Amino acid sequence: MNVLVTGGAGYIGIHTCVALLEKGHTVIVADNFCNSTVDSVNKAMEITSKEIVFYHIDVTDEQALESIFSQHKIDGVIHFAGLKAVGESIMLPLTYYFNNIVSTMLLAKVCLKHQVNRFIFSSSATVYGEQKVPFIETLEPLPTTNPYGETKAMSERILTDIAKANPTFSVSLLRYFNPIGAHPSGLIGEAPNGIPNNLMPYITQVASGKREKLSVFGNDFFTVDGTGVRDYIHVMDLAEGHVAALDNLTAGVHIYNLGTGQGTSVLQLIQAFEEANRLEIPYEIVNRRPGDISSSYANVSKAKRELSWTAKHDITAMCRDAWRFENNREQIKIR
């Protein structure tokens, strides 16, 4: 298939490009590089020895999208392009609503015009809000506490309504849990700008000496050791989940949790990282981060049943691969 991957230069997008290329698909990337660089695209071509056609465009630019669709016969789209920092979305709600919602609407519009009927959307476990774990796809989404989460819930609703009105349109709404890790080559991975918001990139930066110590946000949650529990999933497993969703897409709207089904606490993740990489991660317990929920992990039986997909990597592999990538980046900077 010819697959248009918006946001394909970003963290999850580029790993998915590698997985698609390895399965024989042709990949066209559209990215404005607001949170990535062309370097990841070059590295993905190096890993796979295959070509990626890429366009430096903004997905909120309808003319630019039109131009791609008129130059290529697109068979399906995977829409990763979006802004994703929860805290920033509270400060810049209009930027988030505009970027994340308008991009989804325009991409769907151009797909319909060009009879492109396969649409995979990057949603998030954040749409579940705080409810009983494990989260299952039949739970009603709850209002989230931030504009970022709202953009995911709204995009899901918009795509659902479009699919209802257009019976040949097929949509897969993929609710990711917590992606971490990197391609085993160490060439591509998560490289956030500035101070990381998420746990794993913070841990790897403490490991590299870039940050002094990790702040653990609260140890008074109702969990195994009081720290927050999440369902961490290796980014390559997540990438494979997209390929499976694309290969198995049928008309209508399909929602899938992409996680491992296993919960890991912050302290457990620190310990796993230390053991996997024989390093020490200094940390201190601080107050809870506003908006954080106690536990989030997935019921993954639907993806297993309908997509024949399950996550394969364990926490040790996630920690090893995350560190390999960060360590490589640091070595390159030193040289």
Ligand code: NAD
């Ligand atoms: P990322 O920031 O690394 O990748 C997003 C990419 O989209 C970047 O390359 C960025 O430059 C591009 N982009 C943003 N707005 C654009 C626009 N208007 N036009 C063109 N390109 C644009 O983020 P990621 O972690 O790879 O996340 C990918 C998607 O998955 C996002 O939609 C995110 O909300 C969603 N998601 C991420 C996580 C996570 O923890 N990483 C969890 C759940 C859902």
Ligand code: WQD
């Ligand atoms: C994980 C755990 C923190 C940093 C966020 C978004 C979500 C999704 C993924 C896109 C929590 C704790 C973290 C730190 C810590 N993104 N923590 N110290 O909050 O589950 O999800 O990213 O859709 O929408 O909300 O991920 O990695 O930030 O936190 O103790 O420095 O680590 O409290 O328990 P989160 P995270």
